[in-house]
Amino acid sequence: MSSNVEVNNNVNNGEEQQLVCVTGAGGFIGSWVVKELLLRGYRVRGTARDPADSKNAHLLALEGAEERLSLCRADVLDVASLRAAFSGCHGVFHVASPVSNDPDLVPVAVEGTRNVMGAAADMGVRRVVFTSSYGAVHMNPNRSADAVLDETCWSDYDFCKETDNLYCCAKMMAEITATEEAAKRGLELAVVVPSMTMGPMLQQTLNFSSNHVARYLTGTKKTYPNAVAAYVDVRDVARAHVLVYERPEARGRYLCIGTVMHRAQLIQILKDLFPQYPVTAKCEDDGKPTAKAYKFSNQKLKDLGLEFTPLKKSLYEAVICMQQKGHLPLPVPVPRRAYL
Numbered sequence: 001m002s003s004n005v006e007v008n009n010n011v012n013n014g015e016e017q018q019l020v021c022v023t024g025a026g027g028f029i030g031s032w033v034v035k036e037l038l039l040r041g042y043r044v045r046g047t048a049r050d051p052a053d054s055k056n057a058h059l060l061a062l063e064g065a066e067e068r069l070s071l072c073r074a075d076v077l078d079v080a081s082l083r084a085a086f087s088g089c090h091g092v093f094h095v096a097s098p099v100s101n102d103p104d105l106v107p108v109a110v111e112g113t114r115n116v117m118g119a120a121a122d123m124g125v126r127r128v129v130f131t132s133s134y135g136a137v138h139m140n141p142n143r144s145a146d147a148v149l150d151e152t153c154w155s156d157y158d159f160c161k162e163t164d165n166l167y168c169c170a171k172m173m174a175e176i177t178a179t180e181e182a183a184k185r186g187l188e189l190a191v192v193v194p195s196m197t198m199g200p201m202l203q204q205t206l207n208f209s210s211n212h213v214a215r216y217l218t219g220t221k222k223t224y225p226n227a228v229a230a231y232v233d234v235r236d237v238a239r240a241h242v243l244v245y246e247r248p249e250a251r252g253r254y255l256c257i258g259t260v261m262h263r264a265q266l267i268q269i270l271k272d273l274f275p276q277y278p279v280t281a282k283c284e285d286d287g288k289p290t291a292k293a294y295k296f297s298n299q300k301l302k303d304l305g306l307e308f309t310p311l312k313k314s315l316y317e318a319v320i321c322m323q324q325k326g327h328l329p330l331p332v333p334v335p336r337r338a339y340l
């Protein structure tokens, strides 16, 4: 049980445990959402396009999985598979989405979300939690440097398209679709908006945001950008999903950001924690002044009781996990100097 989340007495008070469905259960965030739900006593149905694939095996080893987790095959483009997955569920956590800038995958994110909302309504689901992204929030060149990034902010769609950030376009359109469909079909909707998500992986395969860190440690990334980004721990993202689900009054967006920093600071934390890796010290010279960190508000989630994990801890545990799973070479110990 996570220490900073109160037990929901509706879940485990002797009544039958609630059944909820998590789409994209085997992914980085999906796996932690499943783990958190199992720890809190829910019966969970997780969807994957190929549940029998060994990349989903870690789910069956989670605490409580034997008694309360089932996996089922569903593709977000196949409405019949979604209806079967949502049958009998009180709630749906729609986490699945391609995490990619591939233009062919934008419709998967958007139509997939429309299908999920429609199937949820058809099957009598009461409440949906949708996983958006801060890519739908912060990409706006016209936002003033002093403005606080909060739930009212939206990225500039045309700017995202012109700069080839099609993933941001997809997440914006998917979130708008989820909101419109929820209103049309009478579904309760809460939206978690995570920033770049860090921390240990439950799954074996390397996801996009974990690779973001790995490529600095392997030395694949030779320079770092003059850019500021927002980060959050994957366990905080999972807790946020369950918190907004369990609070009946929770509606709309919840910005899930733990910290905002320049890439130089992220690099420095990695260098301090793991000096043996060849992390670059070279900033890309874009001719612009050093990008400034912007202000943000995570107050809505704090008001629900969420405490954010320090990024240093998330990064440390992410790297140790990637070493253990064979995604990073174990650092060669620095030889101790012989004393005369």
Ligand SMILES: NC(=O)c1ccc[n+]([C@@H]2O[C@H](COP(=O)([O-])OP(=O)(O)OC[C@H]3O[C@@H](n4cnc5c(N)ncnc54)[C@H](OP(=O)(O)O)[C@@H]3O)[C@@H](O)[C@H]2O)c1
Residues within 6 Å of the ligand: 023, 024, 025, 026, 027, 028, 029, 030, 048, 049, 050, 074, 075, 076, 077, 095, 096, 097, 098, 099, 108, 112, 131, 132, 133, 134, 171, 193, 194, 195, 196, 197, 198, 207, 208, 209
């Ligand atoms: N990681 C981050 O930094 C971050 C930040 C903000 C928001 N998010 C959002 O969080 C969610 C999960 O991301 P993640 O980082 O956990 O990525 P991930 O590990 O790549 O997981 C993505 C999941 O989406 C599923 N998926 C993709 N296409 C699908 C389709 N056509 N039908 C059904 N499922 C499909 C995949 O399932 P299969 O097993 O079937 O391939 C996979 O489980 C996404 O909505 C993403 O936009 C992530």
